[in-house]
Amino acid sequence: MKKEIRICGFGGQGVILSGFIIGKAASVFMDYNAVQSQSYGPEARGGAARSEIIISDEKIGYPRPTGVDILLAMSQESFDTYRKDVRKDTIIVVDPDLVKKHDIGQPVHKVHAQQIAESLGNKIVTNIVMVGAFTSIFGLLKTEAVKESVIDSVPKKFTDLNIKAFEKGLEAGKNAVKELQ
Amino acid sequence: MKCKRDPKRIREVLGKKVQFILGDMACVYGGLLAGVSFFGGYPITPASEVAEGMARMLPRVGGTYIQMEDEIGSIAAVIGATWGGAKSMTATSGPGFSLMMENYGFAVMTETPCVIVNVQRTGPSTGQPTLGAQGDMMQVRWGTHGDFEALALAPSTVQECIDFTVEAFNLSEKYRNPACVMTDGEVGHLRERIIIPDEKDLKLINRVTATIDKKKYIPFTNSQTRKNCKVPDFATFGTGYRTYVTGLTHNEKGFPATDKQPDHERLVKRITEKITDDADKLVMVEKINLDDADIAFVTYGATARPAESAMEIARKEGKKVGLLRLKLVWPFPDKLITKLAKDVDKIIVPEMNLGQIVHPVKEVACKHCEVISAPKIGGEMHLPMELHKYLEGK
Amino acid sequence: MVEIKTADELNKKFLREGMWPTIFCNGCGHGVVLEYTFWALEELGWDMDNVIFASGIGCSSRLPGYINADGLHTTHGRAIAFATGIKAANPDFNVIVFTGDGDCSGIGGNHFIHAARRNIDITVIMINNFIYGMTGGQLAPTAPLGSIATTAPYGNIEHPFDISNLACALGANYVARWGVSHPYQPIKSLKEGLQKKGFSLLEFLAPCPTAYGRRNKLGDIKKHWAWYDNNTILKEDYEKIMKYGTEEEKAQVKDKIQLGVFQDIQKSGFFESYEKLVNRLKEKETKAKGAKK
Numbered sequence: 001m002k003k004e005i006r007i008c009g010f011g012g013q014g015v016i017l018s019g020f021i022i023g024k025a026a027s028v029f030m031d032y033n034a035v036q037s038q039s040y041g042p043e044a045r046g047g048a049a050r051s052e053i054i055i056s057d058e059k060i061g062y063p064r065p066t067g068v069d070i071l072l073a074m075s076q077e078s079f080d081t082y083r084k085d086v087r088k089d090t091i092i093v094v095d096p097d098l099v100k101k102h103d104i105g106q107p108v109h110k111v112h113a114q115q116i117a118e119s120l121g122n123k124i125v126t127n128i129v130m131v132g133a134f135t136s137i138f139g140l141l142k143t144e145a146v147k148e149s150v151i152d153s154v155p156k157k158f159t160d161l162n163i164k165a166f167e168k169g170l171e172a173g174k175n176a177v178k179e180l181q
Numbered sequence: 182m183k184c185k186r187d188p189k190r191i192r193e194v195l196g197k198k199v200q201f202i203l204g205d206m207a208c209v210y211g212g213l214l215a216g217v218s219f220f221g222g223y224p225i226t227p228a229s230e231v232a233e234g235m236a237r238m239l240p241r242v243g244g245t246y247i248q249m250e251d252e253i254g255s256i257a258a259v260i261g262a263t264w265g266g267a268k269s270m271t272a273t274s275g276p277g278f279s280l281m282m283e284n285y286g287f288a289v290m291t292e293t294p295c296v297i298v299n300v301q302r303t304g305p306s307t308g309q310p311t312l313g314a315q316g317d318m319m320q321v322r323w324g325t326h327g328d329f330e331a332l333a334l335a336p337s338t339v340q341e342c343i344d345f346t347v348e349a350f351n352l353s354e355k356y357r358n359p360a361c362v363m364t365d366g367e368v369g370h371l372r373e374r375i376i377i378p379d380e381k382d383l384k385l386i387n388r389v390t391a392t393i394d395k396k397k398y399i400p401f402t403n404s405q406t407r408k409n410c411k412v413p414d415f416a417t418f419g420t421g422y423r424t425y426v427t428g429l430t431h432n433e434k435g436f437p438a439t440d441k442q443p444d445h446e447r448l449v450k451r452i453t454e455k456i457t458d459d460a461d462k463l464v465m466v467e468k469i470n471l472d473d474a475d476i477a478f479v480t481y482g483a484t485a486r487p488a489e490s491a492m493e494i495a496r497k498e499g500k501k502v503g504l505l506r507l508k509l510v511w512p513f514p515d516k517l518i519t520k521l522a523k524d525v526d527k528i529i530v531p532e533m534n535l536g537q538i539v540h541p542v543k544e545v546a547c548k549h550c551e552v553i554s555a556p557k558i559g560g561e562m563h564l565p566m567e568l569h570k571y572l573e574g575k
Numbered sequence: 576m577v578e579i580k581t582a583d584e585l586n587k588k589f590l591r592e593g594m595w596p597t598i599f600c601n602g603c604g605h606g607v608v609l610e611y612t613f614w615a616l617e618e619l620g621w622d623m624d625n626v627i628f629a630s631g632i633g634c635s636s637r638l639p640g641y642i643n644a645d646g647l648h649t650t651h652g653r654a655i656a657f658a659t660g661i662k663a664a665n666p667d668f669n670v671i672v673f674t675g676d677g678d679c680s681g682i683g684g685n686h687f688i689h690a691a692r693r694n695i696d697i698t699v700i701m702i703n704n705f706i707y708g709m710t711g712g713q714l715a716p717t718a719p720l721g722s723i724a725t726t727a728p729y730g731n732i733e734h735p736f737d738i739s740n741l742a743c744a745l746g747a748n749y750v751a752r753w754g755v756s757h758p759y760q761p762i763k764s765l766k767e768g769l770q771k772k773g774f775s776l777l778e779f780l781a782p783c784p785t786a787y788g789r790r791n792k793l794g795d796i797k798k799h800w801a802w803y804d805n806n807t808i809l810k811e812d813y814e815k816i817m818k819y820g821t822e823e824e825k826a827q828v829k830d831k832i833q834l835g836v837f838q839d840i841q842k843s844g845f846f847e848s849y850e851k852l853v854n855r856l857k858e859k860e861t862k863a864k865g866a867k868k
Contacts, residue, residue, distance in 0.1 A: 020372060024201035027374040034201070036372040039311075061490035062565050063371055063483075183665045219663050240853050241860075245663040247845075249656060250689035257653040257686075258660030261629065264647055265664025287650050418645040418661060419668055421624045425591070425640055427648035436594060437640065437648075 002056040003140055004065035007130070008082050009074030009098075011049045014127035017153065018072075019051030021131050025141050025149035026055045035063045048078045055140065070138050072130055073099050074113070093137055093176070095130070109137055109176035116168045125165035128154070132169020137177055143170065184243045184267065186216035188380045194241045198377050204342045204368040205272075207375055208298045209234030211346025211362075212270050214383060217296075218244040219269035221258035223251055223277060226310040227366040228300035231272035252277035256284040260293045264426065266417040268350060272298035274366075276307065278317055279324075285359055286325030287428045292357040292401070292413060292452060294388060296349045299361055300369040301533075303560050312560025313366030315482055315533040319540075321361050322511050328449050330456040331511040332360035334465070335482035339373035345508070348465075351386040352509075356456055357412050363510065365533065367483040367562055391416035400424045401448065402433040411455035456512060464517055465509035470496065474503030476527045476572055479518065479542055481507040483562060484531045490565035495572050502572060513541045522546035529571045531555040531563050579617055582610065589613040589623075591643040598637055598709075602788075602796030604781025607755040608702055609638050612671070614758070615765035626669045629658040631683060633675040634709045634783075635702040652683030655690045658697045666696065666846040669769065676703040676717040680736045684716075687738075691745035694773040696844040700765075701738060701776060704783035712786035723790045739778045743838045748773035750838040754780050754803050764836060773844035780807065780832065810835030 005022060009015045016038050023036035038051045052065050070091040073079035079099045086092060086106070093109040094102045102108050113129035128150060135146045147166055154162045191213050202210070208231050212220070220239055222232035232248065239246040245262075249255040255271045262269040273281065278299045288295055299321065303314040315335075317324075322331045332352045334345040345362050353360035391398055391414040393405050400422070404410035416422035429437040430445040438444035456463070467485075470492065471477060478488040485506045495502040505521055507514065518541075522528060528546055530539040536554040543552045555571050557563045579585050599605050616626065623644050630636035632651035639646030649657045654672045662670045679687050679701045690697065706724060707713040714724040716736045723730060742750045749771040753761035761779070768775035780803055782788060788799035808831040816824050843851075 020201065023372055028199050028201050034374065036201075037367075037370065059489075060486075061493065062487040062562065063367070064562065066564070183667065219660060221660060221663075240849070241856055243853075245849060247659065247663060247693075249659070250685050253653060254656035254659075254686050254689070257649065257656035258663065260649075261647065261657035261660025261662075262664040263660075264645075265627070265661040265668065267660075267664035269660065269664070283650055284653065291647075418627045418647075419625060419665060423591075423624070423644050425594075425646045425648070427640070428650055429648065434593065 002054065002058070003069045004067055005053040005055070005070050005072075005134075005138075006050060006065060006068050006082060006085075007052075007072045007074075008048065008050040008078035010078065011047050013049070013074050014124070015049040015074065016051045018127040018131045019053050021146065021149045021153050022134065022141070023053045023055075024153060025146040026053070029145035029148045030142060032057055033060050035060050037063060048075070048081060050078065050082065070134070072134055073102075074126065074130065076100060091137060093130070093133060095126070107180050109133070109173070109180065111169070111172045111176050113169065113172070116172060117165060120161060120164055120168065122161060125162055128162050128165040129169035129172065132166040132171075133173035133176065136170045136173030184218035184245070186218070187242065191242050192377070192380075194238050195377055199374060200377070201372055201374050202339065203230055204336070204339045204364060204371050205230035205300060206234050207339045207342030208272060208346045208362060208364065209238060210375070210377065211343040212296070212350075213238060213242060214343065214378070215347045215350035215385060216268050217270050217350070219259065219262035219267040220244070220246050220271065221249045221255040221262070221269070222271050223249055223255050223273065225252075225274045225277045227302055227313070227369050228272045228274045228277070228298065230369070231298055231300070252280040253284065256281040256288070256295075256297065259295045260284060260288050260291070263293050263295050264418050266419065268294075268354070270296035270298065270350075272300065274300050274302045274310075275304045275314075275317055278320065282320070282325045286327060286329065288359040289325065289329040289452065290428050291426050293359065294353040294357050295359050296346065296353055297359060297361045298346065299363050301363060301365040303558065309560040311366065313369070313483060313533060313562070314558065314560065315363075315365055315484065315537070318363060318510060318532070318534065318537045321363055328453060330358065330453045332356065332358055332456065332509075333363050333511040334361070334508060335363045335510050336368055337482055337485040337506065339368065339371060340375050341508070342368065343375055343377070347383065347385070351384070354388045355386045355412070357388065357415060358452070358456060363482065365483050366560070388415045390414065391420070391422055395422055398422050399433050400426075400435045401431060403451070411451050411458065460512045461516065463509060463512055464514045465507075466514060466517065467506040467508060469504040469506070471503035471505060471521070471524070473501050474525055475501045476503070476529065477521055477525045478502070478504045478568070479507070479521070479528050479530050479538075480504065481510050481538065484533055487563045487565045488531050488568055491568035491572070494565060494569055500572060507538070510538060515541075515545050518542055519545045519549070522549035525550055527551045527553065529553050529555050529568070531557070531568055533557055533562065585610070585613050585617060589616070589643060590641055594641050597641060599634065600785045602782060602784035602799065603634070604704065604755040604779065604783070605634055605638060605702055608700065608779045608781060609641065611758060611761050611765055612700065614762045615769060618762070619766055619769060621669060625667065626671065627661050628671050628673065629654045629661060630673040631678040632709075633678045633707065635673050635675040636678055638673040652678050652681065653686060654678065655683060655686040655697070655699060659690055659695050662695060662697055662846065670697040671769070672697055672699045674699060674701050675708075676701065676705065676736075676738065677707045677715045680738050680741075681716045688741075688745060691742050691747040691774045691776070693845045694746065694748060694842055696772050696774070696846050698769050698771075698775045698777065700779065702779045702781045703738065704781050704787055706783055706787040708783040708786040712790055722787075739776065739837050742776040746842060747776055747838060748840050748842055748844070749775035749836075751776070751836040752778040752780065752832070752834050754807055754834060755782070756800060756804055767836070767839070772847060773842055807832045807834050809833070810837065
């Protein structure tokens with residue numbers, strides 16, 4: 001088994017952190033091997049950012065993805081850039097408020113991550129909502145493992161907020177799956 | 182020495198035993214585990230995370246971190262700190278490594294243990310700062326002027342960034358020569374699971390300090406306490422031996438001997454032979470599927486990963502492909518490569534440069550088998566299928 | 576301890592055996608600076624096992640070789656950066672850098688600037704002879720306008736560096752400039768600089784008859800040494816004349832090089848601040864641990 005995950009958005013959204021949390025959940029809190037790599041524009045904020053995770057039950061040689069099993073997009077620009085790599089069976093997850101044009105003739109899971117984060121009082125946890133949605137939509141990783149990874153990766157002061165965001169994301173993910181059924 | 186290595190404290194600061202961290206950060210962990218007490222650095226992509234990690238952790242284990250004014254100052258301070266009694270290191274990337282070359286030679290000439298982490302990026306010049314490459318593999322071997330031997334390790338995984346940084350300290354301390362961890366932007370900016378080795382599994386080698394009577398001590402000659410050892414016993418500053426250390430050609434007492442041919446020959450032969458004499462013992466490689474192989478990848482660092490993937494694809498197709506990964510690239514394992522060349526028909530050397538390590542491979546292997554360079558530049562690793570193509574026709 | 580009264584006794588104590596003769600020419604000022612340093616160290620009574628010397632490249636940088644102490648003779652211009660590392664490894668060391676005007680302010684300018692800015696606790700003794708003497712008289716950044724060097728055969732057109740002035744601007748804790756013909760003030764000043772926490776610069780104007788004096792027609796050694804007496808003035812005298820003197824007196828001194836202590840302050844040195852940082856982290860951690868319990 002080898003799964004390739006791509007998360008994209010713009011710099012400052014916490015794209016790298018979400019990849020980090022997923023990779024850590026798989027390889028530290030579960031027994032998979034995982035690698036996480038990233039690329040971003042030269043600007044610290046604003047430009048397109050992407051984080052890629054490979055999860056496998058075997059040793060991971062080449063550390064960059066060669067396909068996409070699941071694409072999570074948090075900005076129109078990055079969605080437009082990376083949609084070209086999706087296959088027919090790639091699972092697509094977008095925040096429809098951030099990726100308005102997402103109709104590419106393929107099922108798309110819609111998770112209002114930013115809205116949910118704002119309802120929790122802080123837009124900054126949009127990425128964690130996405131991590132929650134990923135967990136329930138993709139189903140590969142145990143919820144507890146990802147939750148532990150979230151707790152391990154965010155500042156202690158914000159643990160509660162992030163747990164809430166994660167749980168709301170889980171729920172939103174489940175709903176997105178139902179909507180497509 | 183002011184700062185003493187405190188294993189319990191180091192582990193407290195490093196945190197959990199199993200973590201998911203960046204390759205650059207793993208070099209910090211390796212340094213701390215080895216007992217680094219001084220880090221002098223200058224920010225440069227993609228190596229800055231090493232300095233950032235050191236700035237955060239070193240003050241908490243009793244060590245000193247200074248951001249120097251440039252890379253020349255960084256390596257200078259590192260060498261000074263070693264003579265002051267510290268275990269010291271710096272980290273940089275291509276442009277900074279170029280700036281360090283003069284003092285890298287000074288460290289060789291004055292037999293100063295220290296570790297340089299080079300998170301390689303593309304070049305020449307500023308190149309592609311955020312992208313990985315393996316373009317400094319010859320620079321580390323030949324980049325400073327004059328005759329010398331290099332100690333250079335190339336990690337392929339984040340775990341190896343820890344292990345090889347520890348190993349670099351060990352080699353450096355053992356041979357009193359600078360040692361380099363030649364990682365790259367790919368591994369440096371990759372996150373993977375690491376396991377912090379337990380204290381009992383951590384093999385640390387420390388410099389042999391001078392213990393002989395102060396009047397009898399000779400600072401730059403064969404060890405006075407170990408038989409057949411060309412590495413001098415080390416009297417760091419403040420220990421009362423009053424050593425004079427110079428980058429000029431010096432006699433055994435350390436005094437300048439700039440116009441004396443025999444002194445220069447004796448000195449430079451000893452500082453190179455202390456390493457070449459041990460070259461056979463200094464082999465560090467990983468062999469995969471070599472027993473029945475007709476074709477072998479000879480590889481190192483990040484590039485070993487797509488090479489291994491290509492090998493696996495080929496094996497599934499029934500092709501007899503193996504892989505030899507050099508963990509320690511310099512000193513170069515001549516004998517091992519010669520033997521491999523006799524066993525296989527073809528050696529492929531993939532590198533993220535236009536062909537560097539392929540040259541020492543050719544030097545020993547070309548009499549026995551075909552040697553092919555598989556270069557890729559521009560900041561991207563080879564795709565496994567790109568390397569697979571080199572296996573065609575056999 | 577045996578009290579040292581003569582230069583011979585002083586030399587016996589401080590000089591390293593086996594390194595003689597020195598590389599210095601007749602009429603060179605470097606030996607004098609070394610002698611002043613020995614007197615200062617002798618008067619301070621420091622344990623020489625704890626005094627570490629560093630130097631770069633040039634005549635002045637050869638001085639540590641003649642001293643019976645640990646010494647690091649490094650690459651051109653980099654001594655101050657090396658010294659920073661030595662001090663970092665053990666802040667209990669007294670670290671002294673011998674350097675020249677070219678080594679310190681030419682190739683090594685950036686290291687000098689930043690060590691002074693960081694207020695690294697070292698003493699830099701810079702011997703300024705206006706020239707690259709060891710290598711045969713090439714142009715230095717301190718060379719007076721119009722002076723002749725092998726690489727400025729038609730006269731220097733660059734404005735010279737005033738390194739003491741630069742050090743003051745950088746906020747060094749102690750800055751002084753002296754000549755080599757009057758021992759008492761420089762020795763006292765050396766003692767002050769050595770004891771000072773933070774960065775100290777002692778600039779010495781020293782004649783180089785071989786590479787500078789001869790080429791610039793300053794006469795024989797005696798005349799060359801006299802040039803320094805005639806062209807320098809104590810800072811206090813200079814200030815007095817500029818304030819109260821006649822126009823004629825002002826005109827006489829206005830181009831003279833001032834000697835004296837230019838800066839003597841008590842800004843926190845790098846290693847003091849670093850220690851405070853370490854302690855702050857410790858306290859924070861102890862508090863956090865206490866809170867958990």
